[in-house]
Amino acid sequence: MNVARSQRFVTTTALFLAIPxxxxxxxxxxxxxxxxxxxxxxxxxxxxxxxxxxxxxxxxxxxxxxxxxxxxxxxxxxxxxxxxxxxxxxxxxxxxxxxxxxxxxxxxxxxxxxxxxxxxxxxxWPALSKLAITADSGRLYTGISLGHRVDGTHADGSSRAGLIPTWRSSAPAVASVDRFGTVTALKAGTVVISAESEGFRTSKTYTIITNPVSALALDIKEHVILTGQVVHLNATARTATGAPVKDAVITWSYTYTPDDTTVAPGGPGIIDWGRFTANYPGRFTLLAQSGNVTARKVLEAKPRDVVRRITVTGRGSIATTATSDLWPWTGKDGRDYCLVGTWGGDGYGMVFDITDMNNIVKTDSIKIDARTINDVTVSPDGRYGVLAREGASNRVNGVVILDLANPAHPKIASTFDQELTGGVHNMFATNDHLFAISGGQKYVIIDVKDIYKPKYVSEYQHPNARIHDLWVRDGIAYSAQGGVGAVMVDVGNGKYGGTIEKPKLINVFPINSGHEIYPYFQKSTGRTYLFLGDEEMNRAGRVWEGTNYRATLGSAGGVAQTSGGYVHIVDATDPMHPRKVGRYHLEDYGAHDIIVEDDILYQAYYDGGVRVVDVSGELMGNLADQKREIAVFKPYDPKAFTANAPFVMNAMPWKGQVLFTDFNSGLWSAKLEPKAKAITP
Missing domain, CATH: 2.60.40.1080 (Immunoglobulin-like)
Known part of the structure; x- marks a missing residue:
C-alpha cells in the first residue's frame, strides 16, 4: 500500500525531491x-x-x-x-x-x-514555431455557435499551455468570433476565422448555409434520478420532412428549481461530455438547442440516501511511535492476520491476529535495519510478506521479504536491494513478482517465486517524473508520478506490446496529482476508473491554514497534523484516451491511501479520518457534493502518540469490516451497521 512520506535519494551535496x-x-x-x-x-x-x-x-x-x-x-x-x-x-x-x-x-x-x-x-516559454486551430465537431449552420481552440507548438515539439491568441473574423456580418474562439454563424456566406499569437497566424475557412434543423427529438428515458446519477444526453436533429441532420450541433443547458430555496446551493448540476448529473435534489429542466430550435425534458433529482452508522470493533493500539501502513491476509493456518509498519519507529514491523476483530491481538514484531517501514504488503496467496526500508544505517535500503509459513511469527527469508538503495516508499505484490519503488525514481520488478533467492527482472523509469505509488491490474502498471500525472505501462497485459521482462509505456494522463493511485474496474458499467490522490502537507494560503505541527512531528506529543489535497477520478477504460470525470473533494482535509471494492471507496483522509463513499454507477462531479458519503470515523485517542489527533494513513475493507491505521494511534477495525429500514405507517 501507499503511505506517503518524504521520498529520498542522495546526491553528492544534497538530497532533492521533484515533488512539492x-x-x-x-x-x-x-x-x-x-x-x-x-x-x-x-x-x-x-x-x-x-x-x-x-x-x-x-x-x-x-x-x-x-x-x-x-x-x-x-x-x-x-x-x-x-x-x-x-x-x-x-x-x-x-x-x-x-x-x-x-x-x-x-x-x-x-x-x-x-x-x-x-x-x-x-x-x-520558448518561442512558438507553429499554431493550429481545432474546432468542435459539427457543421456551422446559421444560428449555430461552434467552439475553437488554438494549439501552439515549440521547436522541440512540446505544447504551449495556456495560449491566449487574438481571434478575428474576415466577415463579422457572416460569422462573429469572441475572444474565447467561439464562432457564431449569422447568415449564409463564406468567412475566414483566424488566430494570431507571437507573430504566428493560422486560419480556418467556413462556408455557412441556412440551418436545416426544424425539430429536436430527445431520447432521455429517465424521469426520476438520484443525486450523482449520470444521465446521457441524447437528441436527434431533424429537418421539416423528418430526415435526421447528422452533423447538427446540439448544445445543452438546464434550469433548476431547488427543493428548499433557503438552502439552494450554487452549481447544482453538471453538463459535460454529453452527460448530466445533479449534485443536489430538486427539479431540473434539461434544454437542448440547435440554432433557434429547442426541446426540453424535466427530471426530478432525489437525495442519495446512503448514510450508515460505523462502529469501532477492535484496536491494535500503537502509542510509542508513529504508525504507517497495513496489509491484512489469511494465513496458511486459516486465521486472519494484519502486517503493520511504523514511521520513524526504528525499523519495527508488527503482526496482529485479526481473526476476531472484536479482540485484535499482537502476535509478534520484526526488527529490521530501517528508520521507517513506510509500506508493507502480502502476496495474494499469503505465501510471503514484504517490509519496505527507508533510512537504513548504511544507506542500503531495499526490501525485506518475510516467510509467512508461520503467519503469527514470520521469519526473514531474504533481503533485496539491487537498484533499490534510494529507499523504498511503496510496493505492489503479486504471487510471483514484487514491484518496488526505488527512491522515487523508478519501479523495480523482482522475481519472488523463490523468496529465499529473489531475482531482478526489469524496471521502468519515466523521464522527468518522481514516482510515488503504483498498482498493477490485468498486466498494466498504473503509477502516480509527480510532474507528469498518471503513467500506464504494459507489464504483461500484452495488448500494448509489453512484458514483465520488457515493460512498455502505454500512455500518460497529465494531471496535477502524483501521489496515490488505485485502478478500479466497475462491473456494472464496464469502466475502469483511476482514483488519484493528492497529498499536501501544507495549507499555506488557504482560509484555514491549519497548525504549525512540523516542529514536533515524529516526536511523542505535539499538536495535530493538518493536510490538503483531494482525490481525482479519471475514466481510463481506454488507456489511450483517458479523461478526468470527477473528484472526491473536502476542502479542510487531505487525501491519502485509496481502496475501492464493490463500488465503495475506502478513503484514508488524514485529519479527515477514514471515509467510506458510494462510487456506484457512472461517476461525474464532486462525490462529496452529491451526498455519496456513507460513513466517517475520526480516531480520537487521548493516549495516542499525539493525543486526540486523528491522521488516518490507510484504510482497507476486510471480510465485511474496515481496517485502518492511524499515524498516532495504530490499528483500528470498524464495521458498517446495516442500514435502518424505513418505518411505514
Missing part, C-alpha cells in the same frame, strides 16, 4: 538521530540563488548546507520542492515544465526546527 515542499518538509523528529550524530545545519545556500529558465530546459542546481561555524556539511539531508507540474528538482538539476513566477523551498533539519530557504524561480 508540501509533501516533503523535513520533520525534526524523524531526523533526530541524524542531528545527534552529525553537524547541525544552520544555513542553506542555493546555487544559483535565483533560477531563470525556459520551459522544457534543465540547469545545474544544488543546495549546500553549512553549520554554525560556516563549514560545509557534505552529507546533510536537504529537500527542495516547487509547484507541481511547474518545476522539479532532482539529480543535481532543476527542470522546468510551465512558465510562471514561482518560489521553491529548500529545507533541512536544524537544531530546534527546520531550516528553510526560499528560491525564486522564473520560467519563461
Amino acid at each position: 515542499l508540501a509533501i516533503t518538509g523535513v520533520t525534526p523528529g524523524a531526523a533526530a538521530a541524524q542531528v545527534a550524530t552529525q553537524a547541525v545545519v544552520a544555513r542553506l545556500v542555493a546555487e544559483p540563488a535565483k533560477v531563470t529558465i525556459r520551459a522544457g530546459e534543465s540547469l545545474p542546481f544544488k543546495v549546500t548546507a553549512y553549520d554554525a561555524q560556516g563549514q560545509i556539511i557534505p552529507d546533510a539531508v536537504v529537500r527542495v520542492g516547487g509547484p507541481r507540474q511547474a518545476v522539479a528538482f532532482s539529480d543535481g538539476q532543476v527542470r522546468a515544465f510551465r512558465a510562471g513566477s514561482y518560489t521553491a523551498t529548500a529545507t533541512a533539519a536544524g537544531a530546534t526546527g527546520p531550516i528553510a530557504l526560499d528560491i525564486p524561480v522564473l520560467v519563461s
